[in-house]
Amino acid sequence: xxxVLYNTLSARKEVFEPLxxxxxxxxxxxxxxxxxxxxxNARPVVVFDVLFxxxxxxxxxxxxxxxxxxxxxKIIAAARDSGRSIEDVTAEFTNKYREDMAALNALxxxxxxxxxxxxxxxxxxxxxxxxxxxxxxxxxxxxxxxESMPDYGRLSGRSLxxxxxxxxxxxxxxxxxxxxxxxxxxxxxxxxxxxxxWGRGRPGWHLECSAMIxxxxxxxxxxxxxxxxxxxxxxENEIAQSRCAHGGDYVRYWxxxxxxxxxxxxxxxxxxxxxxxxxxxxxxxxEVLRFALLSAHYRSPLNFSTDLLAQAEAxxxxxxxxxxxxxDVPVPESDDIDLSAEGFYCALEDDLNTPLAIAELHALAKQxxxxxxxxxxxxxxxxxxxxxxxxxxQQEPEAxxxxxxxxxxxxxxxxxxxxxxxxxxxxxxxxxRADAIRQQLLDAGVxxxxxxxxxxxxRA
RNA sequence: GGCUCGGUGGCAGAGUGGUUAUGCAGCGGAUUGCAAAUCCGUCAACGCCGGUUCGAUUCCGACCCGAGCCUCCA
Numbered sequence: 001x002x003x004v005l006y007n008t009l010s011a012r013k014e015v016f017e018p019l020x021x022x023x024x025x026x027x028x029x030x031x032x033x034x035x036x037x038x039x040x041n042a043r044p045v046v047v048f049d050v051l052f053x054x055x056x057x058x059x060x061x062x063x064x065x066x067x068x069x070x071x072x073x074k075i076i077a078a079a080r081d082s083g084r085s086i087e088d089v090t091a092e093f094t095n096k097y098r099e100d101m102a103a104l105n106a107l108x109x110x111x112x113x114x115x116x117x118x119x120x121x122x123x124x125x126x127x128x129x130x131x132x133x134x135x136x137x138x139x140x141x142x143x144x145x146x147e148s149m150p151d152y153g154r155l156s157g158r159s160l161x162x163x164x165x166x167x168x169x170x171x172x173x174x175x176x177x178x179x180x181x182x183x184x185x186x187x188x189x190x191x192x193x194x195x196x197x198w199g200r201g202r203p204g205w206h207l208e209c210s211a212m213i214x215x216x217x218x219x220x221x222x223x224x225x226x227x228x229x230x231x232x233x234x235x236e237n238e239i240a241q242s243r244c245a246h247g248g249d250y251v252r253y254w255x256x257x258x259x260x261x262x263x264x265x266x267x268x269x270x271x272x273x274x275x276x277x278x279x280x281x282x283x284x285x286x287e288v289l290r291f292a293l294l295s296a297h298y299r300s301p302l303n304f305s306t307d308l309l310a311q312a313e314a315x316x317x318x319x320x321x322x323x324x325x326x327x328d329v330p331v332p333e334s335d336d337i338d339l340s341a342e343g344f345y346c347a348l349e350d351d352l353n354t355p356l357a358i359a360e361l362h363a364l365a366k367q368x369x370x371x372x373x374x375x376x377x378x379x380x381x382x383x384x385x386x387x388x389x390x391x392x393x394q395q396e397p398e399a400x401x402x403x404x405x406x407x408x409x410x411x412x413x414x415x416x417x418x419x420x421x422x423x424x425x426x427x428x429x430x431x432x433r434a435d436a437i438r439q440q441l442l443d444a445g446v447x448x449x450x451x452x453x454x455x456x457x458x459r460a
Numbered sequence: 461g462g463c464u465c466g467g468u469g470g471c472a473g474a475g476u477g478g479u480u481a482u483g484c485a486g487c488g489g490a491u492u493g494c495a496a497a498u499c500c501g502u503c504a505a506c507g508c509c510g511g512u513u514c515g516a517u518u519c520c521g522a523c524c525c526g527a528g529c530c531u532c533c534a
Contacts, residue, residue, distance in 0.1 A: 011464090029534075031534090032532095032533095037534095038534085039534095040533090040534050041534050042534085043534060044534050045534085072532095073532080074532075153463095156463075156464085156529075156530085157463060157464065158462075158463050158464090158529090158530075159462095159463090161462090178531090179531080181531065182531095205531095205532090226534065227533080227534030228464095228465090228528065228529075228534080229528075229529065229533055229534065230533085230534070231464090231528095231529070232463090232529060232530070232531080233529095233530085233531045234531090234533095236531095237531085256534090257534070258465085258527090258528080258534095259527085259528070259534070260534085261527090266527090266528095268533095295472070295473075295483090296472080296473065296474095297473085297474080299465090300465095300466080300473085301465095301466080301527065301528085303472085305472095307471070307472075307484095308472070310484085311471085311472060311483070311484055314483080314484065315483065315484080318483085318497095321497065321498090322498095324497095325497090325498090347474090353474075353475095355472090355473055355474050355482080355483095356473095356474055356475080356481085356482080358473095358474095358482075358483080359473090359474070359481065359482035359483075360482090361482095362482060362483065363482080366498095366499095369497090369498060369499075370498085370499075426493080429493080431493055431494070434493085434494085435493095435494065435495085438494080438495070438496095442495095447495090447496060447497090448495075448496070449495085449496045449497055450492075450494095450495075450496075450497095451496095451497080456496090456497085458496090458497095
């Protein structure tokens with residue numbers, strides 16, 4: 001029973017072993033709080049939430065930190081454009097981010113450090129890098145000298161020569177090497193800034209993660225995650241800063257999720273297919289969005305479409321239908337489930353193979369439908385345990401099936417009344433009337449299921 | 461141009477050197493007053509060309525196509 005993770009650094013799957021036997025440290029790059037989170041932002045949150053849940057089944061202590069970037073050019077611009085204060089903007093979008101991620105059943109991280117609370121640490125880190133000859137001051141900026149680090153570029157698999165060859169951006173003339181990046185930059189008088197040995201300024205983008213990891217998790221952490229696009233330059237530069245300042249390994253397992261597309265196209269503002277989580281939540285329940293995000297492996301591109309969401313909805317409906325069938329079956333203590341023997345668990349242990357895990361849920365649901373009464377409690381417990389690990393299936397089945405997008409169309413009381421009327425019609429063998437009611441409800445988005453113990457209904 | 465990753469049945473999406481992925485959709489059947497749900501059965505795939513092999517979708521090479529990164533970006 002061991003977790004295997006794909007490590008970007010080695011470009012292969014590795015058996016996961018934390019630095020300390022019963023304690024895991026994990027850091028995931030969080031949002032820059034200047035606008036609403038989009039569905040692409042939600043992918044790493046959901047993926048690493050599953051990892052967080054998985055790790056907690058094996059390790060006594062799992063410290064999961066996800067930062068809030070609350071100082072950044074885009075924030076300054078957003079505040080200026082809306083005539084609001086920086087604090088006002090960052091507070092609003094920090095809160096909305098938390099709400100949106102909670103709606104996706106993402107557990108709150110253990111720690112949520114804010115960049116602006118760690119300016120001292122960033123200045124100290126910069127001073128260390130200067131003292132060790134890895135950084136230099138130029139025209140008010142402090143820059144990291146990439147040539148001072150022999151294996152710079154290892155994470156992203158590129159050399160300084162490659163980068164020179166591929167340079168397509170004009171190089172600022174205060175840089176010694178085009179790859180040098182800003183640790184500290186001067187702040188305009190009207191912009192937020194902090195006093196430093198190099199004048200009033202603010203930190204470069206990469207610095208905060210290095211400083212906050214050092215402050216909260218130590219010099220070497222087990223897992224660092226984020227989107228693929230962060231491999232270079234962000235994570236490469238974090239490595240450079242932290243390893244040159246502190247030595248050691250910095251991060252033992254680097255994990256990166258692939259992008260998602262919208263209807264086959266890259267999501268972008270210019271294409272007009274930018275989908276915020278908040279907007280999607282108006283049409284789909286968070287659990288549906290979450291399931292859709294988990295329906296492909298995290299390292300594969302995922303095409304986010306209405307079709308995908310419909311499939312997610314259908315899959316979840318199927319699981320909840322299976323659970324509804326055993327609503328009154330008591331669940332034994334979930335603690336006595338041997339996870340290591342469970343297919344869904346082994347699937348997740350293998351680099352978070354969520355599609356395979358979901359296939360195992362289908363197998364469990366099928367068994368549950370066919371099970372003898374005596375076997376149902378155990379199967380129900382196993383299905384619920386699997387759902388819990390994925391962050392789904394924890395609602396009351398009846399509530400789930402009767403909720404959904406069409407929930408405003410017709411009230412439950414009206415549905416129940418029509419069902420009663422139809423029941424009476426059936427007693428009188430007035431099937432024409434009974435079928436008319438069925439059709440009427442179907443038109444309102446409600447499907448009826450006649451069973452031995454009465455009629456159940458669900459939103460279609 | 462440099463670096464990296466992919467191309468699986470109608471769709472989504474795992475996986476494997478030789479045996480059913482799974483789900484949705486379709487088709488046939490059971491069940492139902494009719495349905496739904498459920499069950500049983502069924503159809504169908506591994507970009508192209510070579511190579512290695514007793515055997516390749518799986519390994520190797522070329523090619524075609526697609527995606528990402530190259531200092532805004534999950």
